[in-house]
Each structure stands twice: as C-alpha cells, then as structure tokens.
Amino acid sequence: MSKKISEEIMFQYIIKKITPPLKNHITVVFDNHQQGFPDCYLRIGNKIYIIEFKDYDIEDKVLESYDVSLIKEKLDEKFVSKGVNQLANFIKKFSLPEAFYDQRISAIKQKLEFIPLIVVSEDFFSLPSFENYLSKRFAEICTETDKKINGLVILSVNEILNFLMCKVDVNIFKLIHEYSKNKKNRILRKTSLFKFPDFKHKNEHGKENLGKLLIDIFEDFPVTENPSILNSYKDKNK
Incomplete structure (x- = not known):
C-alpha cells in the first residue's frame, strides 16, 4: 500500500474518527513536514499522544526461522530505528517555546504527560510479545527524568476499527492513557484497563x-x- 493511501489517507482518517470533538483543550496536528515531527501529535488537556504509523511487514522466512536474534534484528530495523527512536527523540526535544504548532498549550497548568503510541497496519505486530519487546526498547532509549512519560502502546488498525465497531461508550484515548500509565508503573489494580485492548473479543x-x-x-x-x-x-x- 502506498504511503499516500496508508498514511496520509487511511491513518489520518481513522485517527480523526476516534478523536473527541475538537475543543479549546484539544489539538491535533498531522505530519507538518518538520524534521522529526511524528505522524500525529494529539493533545487532550495535559496529555500528549505522540503517534507513529508503521505500514511494515517482515518476511515469513524470518518469522518462521525461530531465530530470536534475527527476529529482534528485523524488529529493530523496521520498528525501532524508524518508530521507537522517532517517538523518543521527539519527546526528548519537546519544549513549550518551540511548540508553535500547538498555540493553546501555554494555557495548560498541569504537568504535561506523554503517551507514545505506534499504530501498525498488521495485527501480527500488536501481539503482546512484540509490544513487550518494543516497550522495553523504548524504555531503554527514552530515559528522560524531567518529563512524565508513560509506557509505549502498540495498536493495530483493526483494533481501532474493532473499537469503533463495538460502539463502546468510552473514549478510546482514555483507555490508551490508562493502559500506558499502568504499563509504566506496573500497578495491578481493578480498573477499566481490562476493557482494553481485549474488548475486541467481547463484541x-x-x-x-x-x-x-x-x-x-x-x-x-x-x-x-x-x-x-x-x-x-x-x-x-x-
């Protein structure tokens, strides 16, 4: 699938579809051709979702090789150097004076909270094992201590469509935030976290x-x- 179709049309359309109605406390900006800018910057209040879209695949012979080192090498090539690194670098370099693309952010009094998110076109790469590996790589790379940064979340396009399909009466970004926060803190408690991302099995x-x-x-x-x-x-x- 060409970048024009997969990223500039499909990805952006789906994100717009799940984004709450734009109000004064919400800002959404897609790739503004600024170097290092994510595919999507979405701020809801003090929560900033930094989103990368990856329309990648890995050869079957690699996945079927049972060679963990080779699989990790390909994941690093496809998703770390071109996804995880981009998210980490944007968050590291983020500063209010340079956030000209978000003019309302200066009104936010609470500490900003960053939620890194990779949306993948293939369901395979949103499996827990892959998300776990990429989450660890993100934690190793993004070691900022002066910013509030939650755990990396991997979602497939189909999972987002499933959410829309289920018509769950919950803001998906609230669920993503909660999931991301709990991943970071490793807190085990009874929350709506359990509705995400396994809600797709209950439709x-x-x-x-x-x-x-x-x-x-x-x-x-x-x-x-x-x-x-x-x-x-x-x-x-x-």
Whole structure:
C-alpha cells in the first residue's frame, strides 16, 4: 500500500474518527513536514499522544526461522530505528517555546504527560510479545527524568476499527492513557484497563456493526463520494 493511501489517507482518517470533538483543550496536528515531527501529535488537556504509523511487514522466512536474534534484528530495523527512536527523540526535544504548532498549550497548568503510541497496519505486530519487546526498547532509549512519560502502546488498525465497531461508550484515548500509565508503573489494580485492548473479543454483534461501519467509512472517506461497493452492499442487505 502506498504511503499516500496508508498514511496520509487511511491513518489520518481513522485517527480523526476516534478523536473527541475538537475543543479549546484539544489539538491535533498531522505530519507538518518538520524534521522529526511524528505522524500525529494529539493533545487532550495535559496529555500528549505522540503517534507513529508503521505500514511494515517482515518476511515469513524470518518469522518462521525461530531465530530470536534475527527476529529482534528485523524488529529493530523496521520498528525501532524508524518508530521507537522517532517517538523518543521527539519527546526528548519537546519544549513549550518551540511548540508553535500547538498555540493553546501555554494555557495548560498541569504537568504535561506523554503517551507514545505506534499504530501498525498488521495485527501480527500488536501481539503482546512484540509490544513487550518494543516497550522495553523504548524504555531503554527514552530515559528522560524531567518529563512524565508513560509506557509505549502498540495498536493495530483493526483494533481501532474493532473499537469503533463495538460502539463502546468510552473514549478510546482514555483507555490508551490508562493502559500506558499502568504499563509504566506496573500497578495491578481493578480498573477499566481490562476493557482494553481485549474488548475486541467481547463484541456480540461484530458482523452487523462492521458492515454498518464500513458503509459509514466509505461514504465519509476522503477519496470517493459514492463507490459502487456501497450500492452492492446495500442491495445485498435489503
């Protein structure tokens, strides 16, 4: 999939779809072509979500080799040098005087809190084992002590779509924040953390909701007004 489709259209569209209505305390900025800027900067109050989108794959022969060293080498190549490092470097260099892209941030009185997030196109790379490895690599690289930085979260595009499909009456970014914070602190307590990311397994009306969701997305998608697939789907489900 080309970068134009996967990142500039699909990724940005999905993030806009799950972002709360823009108000004075919310700022969202996509890649502004500034060197080192993340694919998406989203601030909700004092919480800053630094998001990278990665549309990568790793050869089957590598994954099926059972060679842990080789798999780690490929993960470092695909996701650490071009994802984890980018997130860590942006957070390290972040300073209020240079945050010209977020004009309302000066009004925030609370200490800023950073939530690093990588959205992947392949479900495979959001599995706990991969997230655990990349989270540890992020912790090793991002050792800032004067900033409040939570644990790295890996989400797949499908997990985000599943959230929309389930129509859970919870702000997904609140769940991501809680998950990220608990990962960082390793606090075991009964919270809504357990609804995320395993809520995708509890959807009883997935297929019905998915069909409606896809229709909504196609009708709203920025690359087309009324694709033929809409009519064929609607005729099929009359």
